Amino acid sequence: MNTPIETSPPPPPRSEHDHQKCVSEAIGTAEHLCVVRGVQLTPIRHQVLELIWESHKAVKAYELLDRLKPLQSAAKPATIYRALDFLIEQGLIHRVESLNAFVGCSSSGHQHEQLLLICKHCNEVEERPATEVMQALSQELDQAGFIVHSKAIEIHGICIKCVALCNEQD
Amino acid sequence: MNTPIETSPPPPPRSEHDHQKCVSEAIGTAEHLCVVRGVQLTPIRHQVLELIWESHKAVKAYELLDRLKPLQSAAKPATIYRALDFLIEQGLIHRVESLNAFVGCSSSGHQHEQLLLICKHCNEVEERPATEVMQALSQELDQAGFIVHSKAIEIHGICIKCVALCNEQD
DNA sequence: AAATCGGATGTTATATTATAACTCCCGTTA
DNA sequence: TAACGGGAGTTATAATATAACATCCGATTT
Numbered sequence: 001m002n003t004p005i006e007t008s009p010p011p012p013p014r015s016e017h018d019h020q021k022c023v024s025e026a027i028g029t030a031e032h033l034c035v036v037r038g039v040q041l042t043p044i045r046h047q048v049l050e051l052i053w054e055s056h057k058a059v060k061a062y063e064l065l066d067r068l069k070p071l072q073s074a075a076k077p078a079t080i081y082r083a084l085d086f087l088i089e090q091g092l093i094h095r096v097e098s099l100n101a102f103v104g105c106s107s108s109g110h111q112h113e114q115l116l117l118i119c120k121h122c123n124e125v126e127e128r129p130a131t132e133v134m135q136a137l138s139q140e141l142d143q144a145g146f147i148v149h150s151k152a153i154e155i156h157g158i159c160i161k162c163v164a165l166c167n168e169q170d
Numbered sequence: 171m172n173t174p175i176e177t178s179p180p181p182p183p184r185s186e187h188d189h190q191k192c193v194s195e196a197i198g199t200a201e202h203l204c205v206v207r208g209v210q211l212t213p214i215r216h217q218v219l220e221l222i223w224e225s226h227k228a229v230k231a232y233e234l235l236d237r238l239k240p241l242q243s244a245a246k247p248a249t250i251y252r253a254l255d256f257l258i259e260q261g262l263i264h265r266v267e268s269l270n271a272f273v274g275c276s277s278s279g280h281q282h283e284q285l286l287l288i289c290k291h292c293n294e295v296e297e298r299p300a301t302e303v304m305q306a307l308s309q310e311l312d313q314a315g316f317i318v319h320s321k322a323i324e325i326h327g328i329c330i331k332c333v334a335l336c337n338e339q340d
Numbered sequence: 341a342a343a344t345c346g347g348a349t350g351t352t353a354t355a356t357t358a359t360a361a362c363t364c365c366c367g368t369t370a
Numbered sequence: 371t372a373a374c375g376g377g378a379g380t381t382a383t384a385a386t387a388t389a390a391c392a393t394c395c396g397a398t399t400t
Contacts (some may be wrong), residue, residue: 097267097268097322097324098267098322115307115310117311117314117316119316120319126314126316128310128314130306130307130310132306132309132310133303133306133307133310135306136300136302136303136305136306137285137300137303137325139302140285140298140300140302140303141287141325141327144287144296144298144329144330145329145330145333146287146296146325146327146328146329146330147327147328147333148325148326148327149290149326149327149328150325150326150327151323151324151325151326152267152268152322152323152324152325152326153321153322153323153324154267154321154322154323155307155311155316155318155320155321155322156318156319156320156321156322157311157316157317157318157319157320158316158317158319159314159315159316160314160315160316163315163317
């Protein structure tokens with residue numbers, strides 16, 4: 001019982017998941033949402049979103065700038081920050097406040113406010129809807145009489161993939 | 171039945187609470203903890219802590235620097251950042267990640283990780299232990315197999331005191 | 341076609357936040 | 371006294387972010 005050679009896709013390089021799928025879903029959703037909302041996912045914004053989605057790691061603005069320059073030779077800090085502002089407004093990326101960095105949002109259409117689990121080892125950021133946490137949080141905020149505009153819930157530590165690999169302390 | 175003049179303290183300026191009590195408790199706790207832990211709450215560190223405790227607002231590092239200079243003419247950015255690093259390490263202040271700012275911690279002795287409710291109107295920061303939220307969060311993180319090092323839970327909005335005052339949008 | 345308008349981008353400059361690296365001082369200890 | 375270690379002084383610079391104004395370009399109106 002051999003695996004059929006002709007249909008098996010090449011495995012993703014160093015990771016266990018099909019990252020192309022992550023990217024195409026995210027970009028596809030973004031394109032769709034922007035059409036629906038009547039806003040422009042311009043070439044620059046599209047490129048920045050793609051650069052962010054090259055990995056699940058949080059990326060710095062100036063790192064994005066360096067990576068954008070080969071594609072947009074006129075790119076300056078304002079170029080990046082404007083694109084980031086747009087992508088955040090549209091809920092297509094998260095700003096990771098505790099890192100001054102940015103990461104793609106997997107649930108752009110749905111609720112945007114999630115737990116972010118930030119791994120110090122691999123630097124990847126995992127989003128979790130964490131409905132029970134959010135529910136308890138809503139209750140707490142109601143009790144406090146606090147009118148919420150936005151939430152940043154950022155947990156730093158070691159992700160499950162890295163826990164296995166790293167037994168030295170961080 | 172007149173109030174006894176000789177014992178009534180002057181009311182705190184624009185606020186409903188006895189802020190001197192906040193300050194003296196915080197400073198007292200800090201002094202005590204530093205002795206217990208065998209670390210030095212040096213004059214500079216003490217002054218920075220006092221400056222932070224002048225209000226419940228989140229304060230910027232360079233704003234603290236400006237306010238420290240009259241007391242420590244040699245103060246430079248490093249002076250402030252070293253003091254802030256120390257105070258954070260000792261759990262005496264919070265760094266508000268989403269503002270790049272700092273605020274006193276009211277529960278220095280106890281658990282340090284709390285909800286921070288950050289009012290956009292008055293800029294004050296309220297800490298809340300929010301045990302139910304924290305419990306749900308612990309469960310969520312256990313389920314995710316994530317080893318926690320630190321948490322930042324920051325909610326932006328309008329606090330209950332300001333909701334009454336401000337009906338224009340923010 | 342010309343005028344105009346708004347959104348996006350180009351461009352220059354600068355503000356804000358934070359750290360590196362090296363020195364000095366001072367009190368403790370070997 | 372010498373060595374050490376923590377705290378602070380000092381200089382320089384890195385990293386992050388925004389302001390302000392000019393230009394371009396496509397859509398709409400005149």
